[in-house]
Amino acid sequence: MTTLKLRKIAIDTYKENVAYLHRDCPLYHTEGFQALNKIEIWDGDGRAPVIAVLNIVDDENIVAPDELGLCERTFRQFGVTEGESVSINHATPPASILAVHSKIAGNSLSADDYLNICKDIVANRYSKIEIAAFLVGTAESGLEREEILYLTQAMVATGETLDWEESLVVDKHCIGGIPGNRTTMIVTPIIAAHGMLMPKTSSRAITSPAGTADTMEVLANVDLPLDKLHSILRHQRAFIAWGGTAKLAPADDFFISVSRPLSLDSSSQMIASILSKKVAAGSTHLLIDIPIGPSAKVKSQSHALKLRKMFEYVGDRMGLEIDVVITDGKQPVGRGIGPVLEVRDVMQILQNDPEAPRDLREKSLQLAGRILEFDPDVRGGEGYKLACNILESGRALDKMQSIIKAQGENTEPALLGKLKHTVTALENGTVEAIDNLQMAKIARLAGSPMDKGAGVDLHKKIGDQVSQGDPLYTIYAEINADFNFAKDSSDKNNGYRIESSNQTSCQT
Amino acid sequence: MTTLKLRKIAIDTYKENVAYLHRDCPLYHTEGFQALNKIEIWDGDGRAPVIAVLNIVDDENIVAPDELGLCERTFRQFGVTEGESVSINHATPPASILAVHSKIAGNSLSADDYLNICKDIVANRYSKIEIAAFLVGTAESGLEREEILYLTQAMVATGETLDWEESLVVDKHCIGGIPGNRTTMIVTPIIAAHGMLMPKTSSRAITSPAGTADTMEVLANVDLPLDKLHSILRHQRAFIAWGGTAKLAPADDFFISVSRPLSLDSSSQMIASILSKKVAAGSTHLLIDIPIGPSAKVKSQSHALKLRKMFEYVGDRMGLEIDVVITDGKQPVGRGIGPVLEVRDVMQILQNDPEAPRDLREKSLQLAGRILEFDPDVRGGEGYKLACNILESGRALDKMQSIIKAQGENTEPALLGKLKHTVTALENGTVEAIDNLQMAKIARLAGSPMDKGAGVDLHKKIGDQVSQGDPLYTIYAEINADFNFAKDSSDKNNGYRIESSNQTSCQT
Structure with a gap:
């Protein structure tokens, strides 16, 4: 069997395993690999294969025809070293995808179905679009409560569990x-x-x-x-x-990597x-x-x-x-x-x-x-x-x-963002409502949580009296672009509903 | 505004636009880009931006800190040349994704919703998982027939249309x-x-x-x-x-790129x-x-x-x-x-x-x-x-x-695959059924349609009498691995149901 030498490629593809193969690699032709195919990579030590998405390279400076390029992260996950010999083959589609189709068609799934799906997911056998199909398929019509139980059990079973050796945790x-x-x-x-x-x-x-x-x-x-x-x-x-x-319920991290975007x-x-x-x-x-x-x-x-x-x-x-x-x-x-x-x-x-x-x-x-x-x-x-x-x-x-x-104390704790903008009341009155979603959105746009010092500091809460020009909240940010996104969003909708004093006094 | 010089990267990512940015590029830090972010790439000529997924590179031989790497295909799509200056910014999520969420929640969408979804999709604003969410969301509960009409109209409206200038086409x-x-x-x-x-x-x-x-x-x-x-x-x-x-109904190609896998x-x-x-x-x-x-x-x-x-x-x-x-x-x-x-x-x-x-x-x-x-x-x-x-x-x-x-006649038409395996009847009798799905699967495993000469040639059809050992069909392939996949699949299930002659003669 033809083997390839592993080479590190300094490209960061975040959580996705990508393998780089030269177009002149003999395997590319004899085995009919194509870009974006999923492949299994095997070393000689009988370790479980790593599954990666294939990119085809035309530049020998990146990867030579007898090499297989993997990023740092995949090297670590695989536990291999540069120069080691590996073989590759086409990854077969995960068998449990049939259950996902059955779910999309509106059927209930069994405990075994959920277990097999979670097993395949944590083994990296699902592509992001397959995970998306599972999540949307289970989101739309929801799950029977037995199915929620099965899914929960499967998510526990496909990861490690902790035991703190006490009866009340x-x-x-x-x-x-x-x-x-x-x-x-x-x-x-x-x-x-x-x-x-x-x-x-x-x-x-x-x-x-x-x-x-x-x-x-x-x-x-x-x-x-x-x-x-x-x-x-x-x-x-x-x-x-x-x-x-x-590594608890690791399937959840795969779900989140898709449900989040x-x-x-x-x-x-x-x-x-x-x-x-x-x-x-x-x-x-x-x-x-x-x-x-x-x-x-x-x-x-x-x-x-x-x-x-x-x-x-x-x-x-x-x-x-x-x-x-x-x-x-x-x-x-x-x-x-x-x-x-x-x-x-x-x-x-x-x-x-x-x-x-x-x-x-x-x-x-x-x-x-x-x-x-x-x-x-x-x-x-x-x-x-x-x-x-x-x-x-x-x-x-x-x-x-x-x-x-x-x-381990953080001896250099993050500071509040250097960019600062205070949003003020447009009229006199009483704070009647604060929109959680809009405040969260402004804080996220400002850079939170990536920038620890970014966010929103509220000066008024529901029931507080305010006069025109009073500060409602202050936006903090580190990065200019984020700061402007957050300000723009707050300009469009500051998230506060203030009822004029007259109205309030009539009502009371 | 900081600009980057375009450089060609000889990596083939098939239908996905990928942009390569060096980790030491100043923009990486000031603008907070991360691997797998979607970015918009603008040239100075006011062309619509190209949307790409970002990979972060740590090797100046691949891309330098003042460069942005794009693959050949993206260069062509963008209509730019190497060395040209571009600017980049975060791609905002497509506005129409809200309608996709509404669909997942079980609501009907309007003609405008479908139009906006298709517009965003053909503008490359949807990631593959977003397209998957749309497809699964519309697959599960199906669409009202008005919605099929809206989707069809939107798919037509977001592409070119042909006019053959006759009344009967x-x-x-x-x-x-x-x-x-x-x-x-x-x-x-x-x-x-x-x-x-x-x-x-x-x-x-x-x-x-x-x-x-x-x-x-x-x-x-x-x-x-x-x-x-x-x-x-x-x-x-x-x-x-x-x-x-x-370029007819181009949204369909995006749908197919996800519905196919x-x-x-x-x-x-x-x-x-x-x-x-x-x-x-x-x-x-x-x-x-x-x-x-x-x-x-x-x-x-x-x-x-x-x-x-x-x-x-x-x-x-x-x-x-x-x-x-x-x-x-x-x-x-x-x-x-x-x-x-x-x-x-x-x-x-x-x-x-x-x-x-x-x-x-x-x-x-x-x-x-x-x-x-x-x-x-x-x-x-x-x-x-x-x-x-x-x-x-x-x-x-x-x-x-x-x-x-x-x-334009093909002067060197493809030939039948060199690898050949004939599947024979295991018993005497009459062909009662042939499984379309299994025959299609065997032909695909054999390499069809990528290998034009791969496929299956049927020697018997429903109603034909066969004796044990008679050829039922022949598998052709070009590539060894494919040939073996196809043979294995046929060994497991040859796709034919043959009723024994006795039974048949009883029935007639």
Whole structure:
């Protein structure tokens, strides 16, 4: 069999494996390879093949006819070295794609179907368009609740799982959509200070201006190896790390790499994504926060209840105890939107600063209270008081500082963006509504979360009186182009609805 | 504004525009570009920007920090030269993607929505996963028939249209799925010999072993510029060319580039695809052939009737006169499957060779007869007789030879594949069924249509008596790997169902 010598190609194709083959390579002709074909690359050591998309090269300076070019990332994934001999063949289409077609045709799939799909996906056998077909096919008509269970189980089964060797391992999750809402960084140290185990693996932002991992990263390293996480947990009872490191439910990362650019948003996918990550992360008890509001992800009490039932259905069958709280999602929580600004809010609360945003403090205490009540020794209804006590005594702040030190303190934390623009009220009146989506959009356009110091700082919230010219919020950015995008968007729609004072006084 | 010098990169990425930027390019940092971002590339001449996917390069031998690398194909599409200065910026997501999300959520879209989607797609603003989302979103729940009309109109409006300056311009189309079925190459010369105008633009194979363009290419050039097509039509009254050249309904090519690897198959897409191409190609009268059979695309009379109604609905509203014939699709038509073998069948029929496959001849005459009756001067019911007359007199053969000469005869026609394997009957009996899908699969695995000489030659058809060891069909291939794939597939399932003689004699 003809073999090829591996060569490193210094082209970064992000998460896609690309292999470069010279057009004069004998295999190109005898085997009939074409550009964009998927190929399997085998080394002699019997390792599972790596699947890559083929690009055809006409320049021997890039790759010679007896070579196969791979990027750095693929070398690492494959665990091979430059110059090593490999053989290649056509990758056969994944067998599970038939189940995807069946789903698109409107049929329900079996547990085996979901398992096979997830297996093929994590083995890199699906192209991005095949993943898109699966996601859209399952998004449109939704999934039966058994199917959500099957998908969740499959996502857990096709990755690693963690075991923290304790019977009570708590976690929390918020159904996104509310900017600022950085409760996790307050709740976690409260819970850990009480002594409960809370290994908090968080995601980076998908469509929001920041995920907890993005914000925590301002303060500490969040990209930690598993043995390090175990050691932190043993000493601190908690960490706040990026979940991506642990290879938990890895199918989800493939889904996100497609659903993110597509802005796809399906309830079934969301439930499977959340619960698979939590089960794989070894959680036994989970608090889910569903904020409701006109511009939140969930807009009505009935939708929230429907989601709760689905969470409970899947959770029960996977041995995960679930408590669901429905919260106020009418506006951003806290003042800052974007990592650096959110860290400021969080630290003000932990430091019991009287200037700290009240809404974020209050919500964090309520969530922490519910989680504390997972502890059989905490009396029903006493959690909130206990949480207040832990926060006000400074024990939560101490715990947070220990966690930061244990994870590796960021000694050069990011600063607020240098570019700054304040948006002011156009009239006198009362703030009646703040559009979560528009505020999130402005913060993202400003560069958050890629630029930690980019984002939006809110000066007024719902119910506040404003006079014409009063600052409503300030946009921060690092990069000129982003700054202009954010300003333009805010000029078109500043996200605030202000009712004139007259009207308000008539109504009252 | 910072500009970059264009450089040619000898990497073939097939139909995807890829731009290569060095990591040390100042723009990479100030503008925050990342690998796999979509960018717009502008030259100074006010041309519409080209949209490309970004790859980041760490090797100055590939591209220097003040350069932007593009492949040959993108250079051509953009109409620029090496060394020219360009500027780049982030491509904004296509506005019409919101309509795609609405479709995924189960809503109907408006005529404007479809127009905007097609405009963005032909402007290269959609990524492959966005196209996949549109196709799956419209495949799953199907489209309202008004939506099929809107999509068809949008596909026509976003491309060029042809005008042949006559009031009767005929065309035919078969709803694929039946291997061998090469009627077009017999019908077209019959119609043209009668003097009717039949500018036949055909597709290349998508999922079948050969399209008419693939097969005609064995005999003649099918890739012809528009002025040449006009001139051929004026002199010959017909041509058989590849439709891709004419930029007709170009959105369809984008759809196919995704639906093909996904093996997506939606009735709505099919109708929009067929009718948009025909209307854009200037047809006024269209005969549609819907074969029915257990392994044909359409399996039941009721499905065929439903399709007929949809064709008629859209056709009527677009001023296209449509006649639908429902034909026998129980088995391949003719003997050869694959370009070279199909050409042999076609020429035998045109030459009135007594060995010619009877079924292909008969079907072609029937279709030609129906088309001839679009001519107001042909009496209803007389078309078939007229078609026979034109074929038997040799006028169809003469016309075909003139058309081949006019298009440019292929002086070195492809030969039958050198690798050859004959599949034989395992028992005595009667051929009861031949699986179209399996025969098509074997022919494709053998290399058809990429290798013109690859394919399958059928020796037995339904109803034929066979003895154990009799040849059922022969597989031809050019490339070893393909040959083995095809043989393996045939070993697993030879595609024939043979009922033993005993049973048959009991039944008769």
